Amino acid sequence: MEFFIxxxxxxxxxxxxxxxxxxxxxxxxxxxFLGIVFGALPGLTATLAVTILxxxxxxxxxxxxSLIALIGAYVGAIYGGSYPSILLNIPGTAASAATAMDGHPxxxxxxxxxxxxxxxxxxxxxxxxxxxxxxxxxxxxxxxSKNIASPEKALLALFGILLSGTLMSxxxxxxxxISGLIGLAMAMVGLxxxxxxxxxxxxxxxxxxxxxxVPVLMGAFAxxxxxxxxxxxxxxxxxxDVGKIVPKVGTVLKRFxxxxxxxxxxxxxxxxxxxxxxxxxxxSYGVGKAVCKDGKDFGTGSVNGLLSAEAANNAAIGxxxxxxxxxxxPGSPPAAALLGALKINNVIPGPTIDPAxxxxxxxxxxxASFTMAIMGLLTARVFINVLxxxxxxxLPVVMVLTTIGSFSVGGGINDLYxxxxxxxxxxxxxxxxxxxAPLVIGVILGPLFDExxxxxxxxxxxxxxxxxxxxxxxxxxxxxxxxxLSQIPTVKRLFGKLSFTx
Amino acid sequence: xxxxxxxxxxAATLAMAGTGFAQDYPFRDITTAVVWGxxxxxxxxxxxxxxxxxxxxxxxxxxxNQTGGVAGSNGMVYVxxxxxxxxxxxxxxxxxVTAAVQGGWDxxxxxxxxxxxxxxxxxxxVGKDSPYNTLQELVDAAKADPGSIPAAASGAGSIHHxxxxxxxxxxxxSFKFVPYKGSAPGQEAxxxxxxxxxxxxxxxxxxxxxxxxxxxxxxLTPESAKIGDMEIPSAFDIYDGLDAYLPLxxxxxxxxxxxxxxxxxxxxxxxxxxxxxSEIVANWAADNYYDVGGQYGEEAQKLFSALESxxxxxxxxxxxxxxxxxxxxxxxx
Numbered sequence: 001m002e003f004f005i006x007x008x009x010x011x012x013x014x015x016x017x018x019x020x021x022x023x024x025x026x027x028x029x030x031x032x033f034l035g036i037v038f039g040a041l042p043g044l045t046a047t048l049a050v051t052i053l054x055x056x057x058x059x060x061x062x063x064x065x066s067l068i069a070l071i072g073a074y075v076g077a078i079y080g081g082s083y084p085s086i087l088l089n090i091p092g093t094a095a096s097a098a099t100a101m102d103g104h105p106x107x108x109x110x111x112x113x114x115x116x117x118x119x120x121x122x123x124x125x126x127x128x129x130x131x132x133x134x135x136x137x138x139x140x141x142x143x144x145s146k147n148i149a150s151p152e153k154a155l156l157a158l159f160g161i162l163l164s165g166t167l168m169s170x171x172x173x174x175x176x177x178i179s180g181l182i183g184l185a186m187a188m189v190g191l192x193x194x195x196x197x198x199x200x201x202x203x204x205x206x207x208x209x210x211x212x213x214v215p216v217l218m219g220a221f222a223x224x225x226x227x228x229x230x231x232x233x234x235x236x237x238x239x240x241d242v243g244k245i246v247p248k249v250g251t252v253l254k255r256f257x258x259x260x261x262x263x264x265x266x267x268x269x270x271x272x273x274x275x276x277x278x279x280x281x282x283x284s285y286g287v288g289k290a291v292c293k294d295g296k297d298f299g300t301g302s303v304n305g306l307l308s309a310e311a312a313n314n315a316a317i318g319x320x321x322x323x324x325x326x327x328x329x330p331g332s333p334p335a336a337a338l339l340g341a342l343k344i345n346n347v348i349p350g351p352t353i354d355p356a357x358x359x360x361x362x363x364x365x366x367x368a369s370f371t372m373a374i375m376g377l378l379t380a381r382v383f384i385n386v387l388x389x390x391x392x393x394x395l396p397v398v399m400v401l402t403t404i405g406s407f408s409v410g411g412g413i414n415d416l417y418x419x420x421x422x423x424x425x426x427x428x429x430x431x432x433x434x435x436x437a438p439l440v441i442g443v444i445l446g447p448l449f450d451e452x453x454x455x456x457x458x459x460x461x462x463x464x465x466x467x468x469x470x471x472x473x474x475x476x477x478x479x480x481x482x483x484x485l486s487q488i489p490t491v492k493r494l495f496g497k498l499s500f501t502x
Numbered sequence: 503x504x505x506x507x508x509x510x511x512x513a514a515t516l517a518m519a520g521t522g523f524a525q526d527y528p529f530r531d532i533t534t535a536v537v538w539g540x541x542x543x544x545x546x547x548x549x550x551x552x553x554x555x556x557x558x559x560x561x562x563x564x565x566x567n568q569t570g571g572v573a574g575s576n577g578m579v580y581v582x583x584x585x586x587x588x589x590x591x592x593x594x595x596x597x598x599v600t601a602a603v604q605g606g607w608d609x610x611x612x613x614x615x616x617x618x619x620x621x622x623x624x625x626x627x628v629g630k631d632s633p634y635n636t637l638q639e640l641v642d643a644a645k646a647d648p649g650s651i652p653a654a655a656s657g658a659g660s661i662h663h664x665x666x667x668x669x670x671x672x673x674x675x676s677f678k679f680v681p682y683k684g685s686a687p688g689q690e691a692x693x694x695x696x697x698x699x700x701x702x703x704x705x706x707x708x709x710x711x712x713x714x715x716x717x718x719x720x721x722l723t724p725e726s727a728k729i730g731d732m733e734i735p736s737a738f739d740i741y742d743g744l745d746a747y748l749p750l751x752x753x754x755x756x757x758x759x760x761x762x763x764x765x766x767x768x769x770x771x772x773x774x775x776x777x778x779x780s781e782i783v784a785n786w787a788a789d790n791y792y793d794v795g796g797q798y799g800e801e802a803q804k805l806f807s808a809l810e811s812x813x814x815x816x817x818x819x820x821x822x823x824x825x826x827x828x829x830x831x832x833x834x835x
Contacts, residue, residue, distance in 0.1 A: 054549070055564060146694055149691065149696040150696060193681075198605075205605070208571060208605070273687065327693070328709050329687075330686070338541070340541035340545050340546055340549065343790070346786055346790070348708065349709065350710055350712070351713020412576075455680060459697070
């Protein structure tokens, strides 16, 4: 309790100092805006935004100001990815892929303004929830994340992949899982994570490093969307009814349980080392689908679905900073770039970190989330107008941006071929009513599952019991089993009857 | 008219390029492509030294990351494909010497003209709740039940893995090697109790040791190390046979094409010498537990060539080499 009060008062001082210092604002506004732009451009990621700024600031500027810029860009980019997700059905970053599931159907129903407003609110509250955990429950979360070893990570990744089966296949649940398994198989290409043996490489050295997530993501979502859009395109843009963007307080209060739950899930997932915002969004979306009353409407334009994804991916920022600051182990890829920036400035995060720095980071996060919310609500009105532009003009531009985004990751022409190949396959799959999102989840989570599953067995000498003798693993394993059972029609009917009679 | 204008523009561009050619290196910005990810040791060291070298050169140096491939081969191939005019450098470390035998690319390491900023000695450490308090206790336990104690190190063929192999040979013990992608996840596994010990560098472990999360048992260099008010003994004083296999030391820095013109090498060398001697680098190295290197050119090539032989043939012994080192012209150590 004493710690609690101490942290709050320290935070108050830090926030006041930061808010009263006029130099804060130019850094904050520019970096959040830059972050939003990076997030909104398909394929440019939060990691890239933070890395570029790290290069720009180096050790030439005082650390306080560099930190404001880097954290501002991080928060902005995770949020900015939701714009193209909602407006174009093309996720700006992997973190906002789940946002597109319900965001775009809402926009198609003419509720795009509302969707952007709710997203902004959810991102804002989500960031604050993650920040609160970083401030107050940092040691508690640290204890949990320290006890998470390979078996738990493997089961969490499996949970994410199995969730894909429950997502939005129009006719058969099985189609989601088929698509997810294709993604999982794609994740196996390259050097295996344990013995460094080549798999499915066919003597081609490009394949040795495996498939990069960004080109696959762009191929899977952007290319079919652009092809479809061009086929259907008229020469005039859509009529856009902007409507009210700032959501009513009552609506937000009504949705608060969803936002709070997603925020807590996002923080928890973010706090796991090596598991970032993208996984947070999907896991929270899956959990939301299972527990929300309107869960069966997820994927058709459910506000709860949108909030589940968007609150979680922003909350993961605060979560990812916990192991970064307290153990020196980054919780997500952008946090790894942040670690570099700290080290260049001779600040070594870890157990010996100055507690004042954590409070300072918390203060920056709070300032950044306010800036993001205000800027988001103001710019949403502008961004939504892109829908007015005729698709025949706009979509080719998006294609160029997408190509740049895919190129930016590895800087190789092969990544572009990969994007196109995945794009054509995804287009065909769309036509056959196979959902494409599970494939992307498979590619994102496959390597994590592969590595942690095999390492668990390596350590336990092949003893499968390692997946249920540890308490954390046992809980996750039962969640996985429940998830599979809930999709089997017989079991579903049984449970349906039970709840009917009771 | 338009054609004429284009012609003038083209002539002007040519003229500018012409004058540019006559100018001394460097007259435009330099890019350094680091082959390892942001936040890692090689990335941090390159960003630090480039910021210092920038002060000695009339141009800016941009640091980017080109990761992936085998043992950092993506980044090396990327720089190899750029002109050898000294405007694209590659940020690398000792672990890249295995890229060729692992099939990532087909060049011997003397393709580069390297500059070594420094490295940090490797440590063998255990989690804070570990029952082992000395290296002897750990080794005795491993001898009692060979291959049962899990040991974390980064992937097969990394310097930390080779150090683990060396201590196994030197102390005649055997552990269960569990590979991780990089040092941070391996250390995380030691904290979580997933593995009993971890071999990574002092620089990487320092904050965890000072914070009481890791218990250091021994350094894998002839010298002992001091961190905070803790004295870490050298494994060399405990086991006599170690000097046959150790020390294997990190060499982190950057490189330019060996085929680059001499004036480029000289200009980079002069800037490097000044940067490495600066107080900022000295302080940074001391605070972060790095030993400053400072070798470059032929001297550094010799060091890398020795590492390359050692790494390549060790990998071949382990059955992890895809390409026979002899076929690349790598000599036996």
